Amino acid sequence: MIRLIGSAVLLFVAAAASAHADDPLPSWEEVKPKHAIMKFVEQVTAEGTSDFVPVSERIAVFDNDGTLWAEQPAYFQLLFAIDRVKALSNSHPDWKTEEPFASLLKGDLKAALAGGDRAVLDIIMATHAGMTTDEFAQIVKDWIGSARHPTSGKRYTEMVYQPMQELLAYLRSNGFKTFIVSGGGIEFMRPWVEAVYGVPPEQVVGSSIVTTYEVRDGTPVLLRQPKLNFLDDKDGKPIAINQHIGRRPIAAFGNSDGDLAMLQWTCLQRRLSFCLFVHHTDNEREWSYDRQSHIGRLDKGLDVAAENGWMTVDMKADWRRIFPN
Incomplete structure (x- = not known):
């Protein structure tokens, strides 16, 4: 079932891409964030220029909750x-x-x-x-493969953000390796993200619980223990990127203060880089929240983004479509 659902989502992305062959980001309005993304990609892929980045170093990291799919009324x-x-x-x-x-x-x-x-x-x-x-x-x-969102009635995999799906595909088509770096559980995400986002399990970084090894009836198994191993949130994200990826990203995308350290680690460097916050502003098509929210709070991040010239996507104004359907 999960394979069928994921295939449907990715087929929708492929169909949209085919219909807009001249526009890799058709669900984005013709506004500053879209233009900035495309300019950045053009710069780092232009061979023979000072901004050129080799394919092996084109690393882009994405938060998941609130960045790639919805996160309300709870994660x-x-x-x-x-x-x-x-x-x-x-x-x-x-x-x-x-x-x-x-x-x-x-x-x-x-x-x-x-x-x-x-x-x-x-x-x-x-x-x-x-x-x-x-x-x-x-x-x-x-x-x-079966659960439904409590208010929309949709499958959770139908509540992914179409503009971000297009962005993932666009970056990969330009030689980027895309990673998910989320506060969510690494073992919770890995079973389905490849089918839904096109991100393989080895490119997923997340929180984890203690896991132990033993042999049961001649079969090696890994057992999940009721103890936190690592929390991949806030300051933990740059640490996890260093441990799991081993390269500093040149592009980072998040939506909350929990992602701020990841964006700082990516964009407060001398090399050309790109950082973007998704700002939830559309109470009709999705939800509207930022500085006061208990879920996905975006407070300090808004200020730091403005101070450093990072992009902030206004979902209501900048996205033509939010969900695939």
């Missing part, structure tokens, strides 16, 4: 975890009286998350650990 991985709590509840009768699970089972997300980061961590560990990596990957594939 989609958290919504996955909530569905897992409900599915596992019969095996955990104690959850009926234990928070944050009791509130989740009553459908009260606000009360469940009143415990802050501790509550979120408890939910994640209870639903993401205690199985092998292969078992978890299958659980994710089954969910992403």
Whole structure:
């Protein structure tokens, strides 16, 4: 199922590209961000110039939540975890009286998350650990292939941003290697991102939990343990890029203050580089939020982007289309 869904999304991108062969970014309005992207690509691919960047060094990094797909009313991985709590509840009768699970089972997300980061961590560990990596990957594939967004009714893979899909394809057609660098779980993303974004699993960087190795009945397995290993958010993103990618990016795309360090690491260097924030401004086609939001807060990032001349995409004004359909 996930392969069919991903193929449908990528076929839509291919069809759009064919219909607009002379315009690699047809879902973008003819405004400054689009023109800046294309100018940057032209500069770094122009052989014999001082701005030319060899193909091996054309690294572009993308946040996922709020940058490549939507993130409201909660991060989609958290919504996955909530569905897992409900599915596992019969095996955990104690959850009926234990928070944050009791509130989740009553459908009260606000009360469940009143415990802050501790509550979120408890939910994640209870639903993401205690199985092998292969078992978890299958659980994710089954969910992403069938689950529906609570307000739009769409599959989560239908809530990817069409303009960003075009951007990924455009960069790759010009020799860029595209990486996802997300605060989301690395093992949550890897089972489906290649089918949906065209990004292979080895080019996905994310948060992780402790994983151990053992041999079960003669078969080697990796077991997911209920303990955080690495949080790929804020200052952790440049660290993860250095550890996993080994090259400094020349282009970075995010949507929140959690991505700011990644954009600073990319663009506060002498080499020609490009940074862009996606600003959620369209309350009719998507959601509108920035400085005061608990999810995807974009506050300091807006100021730093303005100070450094980075691009900010106004979703309402700059994107002709937000979702593929």
